[in-house]
Amino acid sequence: MNFWLLSPELSVCGIALAVILLDLVIQQKKLLAGLSIAALAIPIAFTIVLWGEQQTSFNGMLVVDNFSLFFKFLILGITALVIVSSVDYVSKFARFQGEYYALVLFSAVGLMLMASTGELISIYVALELSSISLYALVAFLKDKKSSEAGLKYMILGAISSAVLLFGMAFVFGLTGTTQLDQIVDKVSGLVSGGQLWDSPALLLGIILMVAGFGFKIASVPFQMWVPDVYEGAPTPITAYLSVASKAAGFAVILRVFYTAFGIPLLSENWGMIFAVLGALSMTLGNVVAIAQTNIKRMLAYSSIANAGYLMVGLAAVSSLGRSGVLFFLASYALANLGAFIAIIAISNKTGSDEIADYSGMARRTPALALILTICLVSLIGIPPTGGFIAKFYIFNAAIQHDLLWLVIIAVLNSVISAYYYLRVVKVMYTGEAASEEAVPSSIPLRAALTITSLGVLLLGIYPWVVLRLAEAAVVMFSP
Amino acid sequence: MDFPYLSVILFLPTIGAILLVLFAKQPRTVKLTAAIFSFIPFALSVALFVMFDRSGGLQFVEQAQWISSINAKYHLGVDGLSLPMVILTTFLGFVAVFVSWKINLRTKEYFAWLLILETGILGVFMSLDLLLFFLFWEVELIPMYMLISIWGTPPPLGRKEYSAIKFVIYTLFGSAFMLAGILTLYYSTPAPHTFSMVDIASGTMQLMPVIPLASIFFLIFIAFAIKLPVFPLHTWLPDAHTDAPTAVSVILAGVLLKMGAYGMIRLVAGFGGGGLVPGVAQHYAGIMVVFAVISVLYGAAATLRQTDLKRLIAYSSVSHMGFVLLGIFALKQLSLTGATLQMFSHGLITGLLFAMVGLVYDKTHQRQIPMLGGLARQMPVIAVVFSIAGLAALGLPTTIGFIAEFTVFVGSFGTAAFAASQTYVVLAVFGIVLGAGYILWMLERVFYREPKEQYNGVGDADNREKAYIFAFVVLIMLFGIYPRLLLDVIGPVFHSFG
Numbered sequence: 003m004n005f006w007l008l009s010p011e012l013s014v015c016g017i018a019l020a021v022i023l024l025d026l027v028i029q030q031k032k033l034l035a036g037l038s039i040a041a042l043a044i045p046i047a048f049t050i051v052l053w054g055e056q057q058t059s060f061n062g063m064l065v066v067d068n069f070s071l072f073f074k075f076l077i078l079g080i081t082a083l084v085i086v087s088s089v090d091y092v093s094k095f096a097r098f099q100g101e102y103y104a105l106v107l108f109s110a111v112g113l114m115l116m117a118s119t120g121e122l123i124s125i126y127v128a129l130e131l132s133s134i135s136l137y138a139l140v141a142f143l144k145d146k147k148s149s150e151a152g153l154k155y156m157i158l159g160a161i162s163s164a165v166l167l168f169g170m171a172f173v174f175g176l177t178g179t180t181q182l183d184q185i186v187d188k189v190s191g192l193v194s195g196g197q198l199w200d201s202p203a204l205l206l207g208i209i210l211m212v213a214g215f216g217f218k219i220a221s222v223p224f225q226m227w228v229p230d231v232y233e234g235a236p237t238p239i240t241a242y243l244s245v246a247s248k249a250a251g252f253a254v255i256l257r258v259f260y261t262a263f264g265i266p267l268l269s270e271n272w273g274m275i276f277a278v279l280g281a282l283s284m285t286l287g288n289v290v291a292i293a294q295t296n297i298k299r300m301l302a303y304s305s306i307a308n309a310g311y312l313m314v315g316l317a318a319v320s321s322l323g324r325s326g327v328l329f330f331l332a333s334y335a336l337a338n339l340g341a342f343i344a345i346i347a348i349s350n351k352t353g354s355d356e357i358a359d360y361s362g363m364a365r366r367t368p369a370l371a372l373i374l375t376i377c378l379v380s381l382i383g384i385p386p387t388g389g390f391i392a393k394f395y396i397f398n399a400a401i402q403h404d405l406l407w408l409v410i411i412a413v414l415n416s417v418i419s420a421y422y423y424l425r426v427v428k429v430m431y432t433g434e435a436a437s438e439e440a441v442p443s444s445i446p447l448r449a450a451l452t453i454t455s456l457g458v459l460l461l462g463i464y465p466w467v468v469l470r471l472a473e474a475a476v477v478m479f480s481p
Numbered sequence: 482m483d484f485p486y487l488s489v490i491l492f493l494p495t496i497g498a499i500l501l502v503l504f505a506k507q508p509r510t511v512k513l514t515a516a517i518f519s520f521i522p523f524a525l526s527v528a529l530f531v532m533f534d535r536s537g538g539l540q541f542v543e544q545a546q547w548i549s550s551i552n553a554k555y556h557l558g559v560d561g562l563s564l565p566m567v568i569l570t571t572f573l574g575f576v577a578v579f580v581s582w583k584i585n586l587r588t589k590e591y592f593a594w595l596l597i598l599e600t601g602i603l604g605v606f607m608s609l610d611l612l613l614f615f616l617f618w619e620v621e622l623i624p625m626y627m628l629i630s631i632w633g634t635p636p637p638l639g640r641k642e643y644s645a646i647k648f649v650i651y652t653l654f655g656s657a658f659m660l661a662g663i664l665t666l667y668y669s670t671p672a673p674h675t676f677s678m679v680d681i682a683s684g685t686m687q688l689m690p691v692i693p694l695a696s697i698f699f700l701i702f703i704a705f706a707i708k709l710p711v712f713p714l715h716t717w718l719p720d721a722h723t724d725a726p727t728a729v730s731v732i733l734a735g736v737l738l739k740m741g742a743y744g745m746i747r748l749v750a751g752f753g754g755g756g757l758v759p760g761v762a763q764h765y766a767g768i769m770v771v772f773a774v775i776s777v778l779y780g781a782a783a784t785l786r787q788t789d790l791k792r793l794i795a796y797s798s799v800s801h802m803g804f805v806l807l808g809i810f811a812l813k814q815l816s817l818t819g820a821t822l823q824m825f826s827h828g829l830i831t832g833l834l835f836a837m838v839g840l841v842y843d844k845t846h847q848r849q850i851p852m853l854g855g856l857a858r859q860m861p862v863i864a865v866v867f868s869i870a871g872l873a874a875l876g877l878p879t880t881i882g883f884i885a886e887f888t889v890f891v892g893s894f895g896t897a898a899f900a901a902s903q904t905y906v907v908l909a910v911f912g913i914v915l916g917a918g919y920i921l922w923m924l925e926r927v928f929y930r931e932p933k934e935q936y937n938g939v940g941d942a943d944n945r946e947k948a949y950i951f952a953f954v955v956l957i958m959l960f961g962i963y964p965r966l967l968l969d970v971i972g973p974v975f976h977s978f979g
Contacts, residue, residue, distance in 0.1 A: 401664040413657035
């Protein structure tokens, strides 16, 4: 029982509880946001100090290694940026501002634990902790769209949890354990005949788990909830869903599949599952995104497409593929957060998320338009942005794994995506402005935008630092 | 370590762009900053030309680690092929600032994008690492998209936004395949794999491809073929060239197309040895030359039919770049040298032609040839320089156009790379005849008929305009009369082709 290993999660829990308590006495709600951001420095510091640890505790439920710490750092960073970008947005709510921040923090704890457990039940509990907080957050606007989104997310989320649990039950039934590192020993016995079909039940279990996790990462065919939820949810929560939730989902997938099902015979099979799902996700996401007129919906489909690119990294079962996924998640988080924060700033003024209303933004707010452009360019994957290196790295891994067909599908998809991302740029730069009124952005938003856009460029020009961290994080997995 | 000339040339324009965005307030300061930050790279590249060791080889090489895990390096250098391209780029980049002097719409953004564009193009010519090459290849897209879609020709005369996105999609489509090709090539090299163009092209490396070498070759080739452009992948070109603002057309035709030609030469001939994907070009030279001749003849025929002055010049590029393709796949020292000369010559001549079209349009606000006429009376200087540029384009001796085309033809005539080379060369020469047709006919219709009254009183070129158009003329004549200046640099690169 080493509580020191749990310090990042415990401190985030502490902050969340403190926010709820202080909410009772503090009238100036913006102070709550300020306090939580400042306090987030504590778990971030713990995470940095813990870097390099390689320990398990609580009977194998908690695994602290570079892999989990990489994700904890990423999720904490995202959480801080989301809270920063919520400050203005949340002040629109008449009530429950304190709860909003507390819920964001609780779901962050869930996501961090997802990346940090080596045991199926804990994975499930962590996933539920994050999901239940998010169900409430999605419905927080309490208008028609937001309530519908919340309900939809909850029902589909509950079904997917059930499916996941069902899959876990199969695996547990076959192996008699929920510990990932013990599952792998039993699993190799199950398929000793050299064929996955030797154990159809195991195959079913794996497929059901893919379905459960696929919901979390917004992969086809479990993507139905994405557009409505992204459109209806408060925009900072949409940003949070699209990056933090996806990152934790991939963390779990990497951990489960490389630890419990990491033997070559199995990895060939689940690699192919992810290759096919990836190809479908990016194609569906990109093609449907073309038709969108609402920028949040467009980014929802882009999120599905990006899950597809990420799955290319899973399909390329190798060290390069794993570190590529981590780097892609970092770069995607920065670019997508940057884009959403710019959207928040613009909609704070115009009250609209329609792409048509971005007309002439480059004149009304040159800096915001430029930052949104940088982020969108990174999402296309054009240099000198992080998105380019990230895609390059993942495609590199796929070619190494003889997946030329998948890479060609993926690069052609990037071409398609250029069309709809650049449409936003076109509208901003060449459209007529509806009014000449400037679009101001508050200091917290500006700070968040500066961090994300500089981060995107830094990852594109000098990616080596983050790449090395990503490599250090996945080194203990095999093959 | 020696002074990093290439890095300085490469990044000065971008630094200029950042400075002018941050600090320049007045449009005039913006233009002066842009002029300074494009002049210094030009001056430096001329200095490199003087210092360049004529015996050949890669020079001014810079190398640093970039992404160690995949062995990608920051690796720059120039040889006799890339140095002329670098000079051409910095020259046109500098001139483009003056061509754009009258831009008053969102001046700051315009010059910032223009300078960033210059860095992107220079990077392509300097990179010796395939990943770095690919990175710069794509960097150019966003500035180009912005420049065409914001400052291009608006409706009803043009379709700037359509042309801009068409350009981007075509290029991205090509680079999609190129990326796949580069990655397969990377994994074909022995471990530790390398992106180094020099090592791969050295011929000492035993490639172990997982797919046939020819498919790697074509994956990469298609991106260059779109850029060059080769018939039938050329349809983006007339739109983009026509709808771009004048200075951007100058750069597009002047150096952007050369990125395609440059890439092809590296792919086929490397640094004078086997090429990046060795042994493939020889097998397919016979097909390529057919495309070359079709590009020449189709391009010229299409040019004859144009009524928009700018579109006419744009189509002529398709025809002229066909000569480059012919020269490359004839695979002889002389033909490859000719192709490189043709790249340089087309950059100067078509750059000037677009600048002249820009001037004519500036003065008359008219690009439709039937609406123009007799302008030689109203704007004599423009008429004379336009005629010189036109004559250079059709290959009149004493201009670099003649030297370049002549070298391509002599070099390709009787090559063993494909059968019936004489027939193909003769067919291609026929493109020159058509070229004489469309150039002279155009000059006659625009400048030498009865003067039209509505153009009385339109001005001639002013002093700043005279300065840059004369600079073009001087260079066209200088290299036309004394081509050794360039031949000494280019020739040694292709020594081994015989």
